[in-house]
Amino acid sequence: MASNNPGEDDGGRFYNPYAAYQGSAFDPKSVNKLYRLPSSPEFLFPEEAAVQRRNWSENLTYYTGSGYLSGAAIGGTLGLVDGLRAAEEGDTLKLRINRVLNGSGHRGRSYGNKLGVVGLLYAGMESAIVHYRGTDDILNSIAAGLGTGALFRIAAGPRAAAFAGAIGGAAAAAGVAGKNAMKRYMPI
Secondary structure, eight states: OOOSSTTTTTTOEEOOTTTTSTTOOOOGGGGTTSSEEOSSOSSSSHHHHHOOOOOHHHHHHHHHHHHHHHHHHHHHHHHHHHHHHTOOTTOOHHHHHHHHHHHHHHHHHHHHHHHHHHHHHHHHHHHHHHHHHOOOSHHHHHHHHHHHHHHHTGGGOHHHHHHHHHHHHHHHHHHHHHHHHHHHHSOO
């Protein structure tokens, strides 16, 4: 007996993005492997499926990249504002554009690099704390934020490092609380 779902006869199932629309003329055989979903489980062991966490290398890439991108956007915007404010009375259009581009590029690069390093430190510390504690909870994130802030500002002295550590811990706690609130009130 043939199945009603195309693709199930040959060991797989097809993703049909038009299944919600009645009477659509979508033939899954025409796109063959483009929309084929795997029929095997994604994880080998059920314990792996229970853990909803990125591994350390994905964590490192995510936090470093998002830190750099955020810093570049913030710094670029601040540089744009500085470039526009630095315009003088007799400046030509080329000179004004040059000031804006120079300001955006300089501040964007600077802020991007700083926040990228903060993301790199945070990801490394959080992954190490999770590994050594053997648990994944909010304390890991707060401790990683404390350590990141302190390590990032250690060259400025112990007082600056302690202050930056406190800010890092508070920012990490706020981030985790916001993430939990988003999960609770806006489930995907």
